[in-house]
Amino acid sequence: MWRYAAGSVATLLLVAAGWLIFNGQARPDPLVPARTAAGAPAQVTEPAPLPEDAGLPEASARTREQKRFDRYDKDRNASITREEYLASRRKAFAKLDVNGDGRLSFDEWAARTTQRFAEADRDRSGTLTAAEFATTAPKRRAARPACRCPQPVTADD
Template sequence: MWRYFVGAGAALLLGVAAMFLFRGSAAQQPLVPRAPTAVAEPVEEEGLPQEAPSASARTREQKRFDRYDKDRNDAISRDEYLAPRKKAFAKLDTNGDGKLSFDEWAIKTTTKFAGADKDKSGALSRAEFLTTAPKPRKARPKCACPKPAAAAAGAAVDEPED
């Protein structure tokens, strides 16, 4: 029975000690950081423009229209509209006969199969099939914004010492 009283007393002492420690450490930290000691030089406003630069008001569709309109006559002809498709077709039509056979259409896949079939048996084993797995895509950054000048300088800002 006496063990319960000793345990309860020890827990009470630990609680009181923790309360004093937390209250003591909170009182030592200032609520507001000190002002920086170095003062930046004023920027001359003579060379600055009156207005901030802004992006053009062209919409996404206007930009897309301009990409198709190669001769810049504000009209997209049938040839201009089909030019990207013709380039893609020409890449696939390897023999240049103007017709697309199945083998020409599936050249990337058949080349991949032939490269994976190391023993040239015409069939892929499990080990050979593993080599055809698509490579994981790298995640693209969501923002390609330049770093702010202050963050890039790093050590240029004086930190207050404790």
């Protein structure tokens, strides 16, 4: 019987310890100096500053939304007019409207796709084989690395 009691107490202690570990409010102080063998605090050394030309990007104070707003607000009056908002669409439309009549025909709208088909149709048969069709697959961008930080300087260097 005493085994069950001891097991129950041990289980409760483990649960309490786990709760304290995961829900505790203690925060470690990383700047507390370590003690030397004599008991005196050791000197805390700051990491060496990086040179100015290390190539680190400067942090911008503007947010992504502020930058997007500024791209549309061409006259910088802190408001976006309908013309400013539609300017990028007008440029895209003008690129597609080859003959400049203000209307898009199907051929103008599908010009890029028609060109891709013509480039893929190597034998000029008017049809794409499986091998020719495979060349029309969209190009995938390579994943960019998350950080382009310089390698840390080690004591061996």
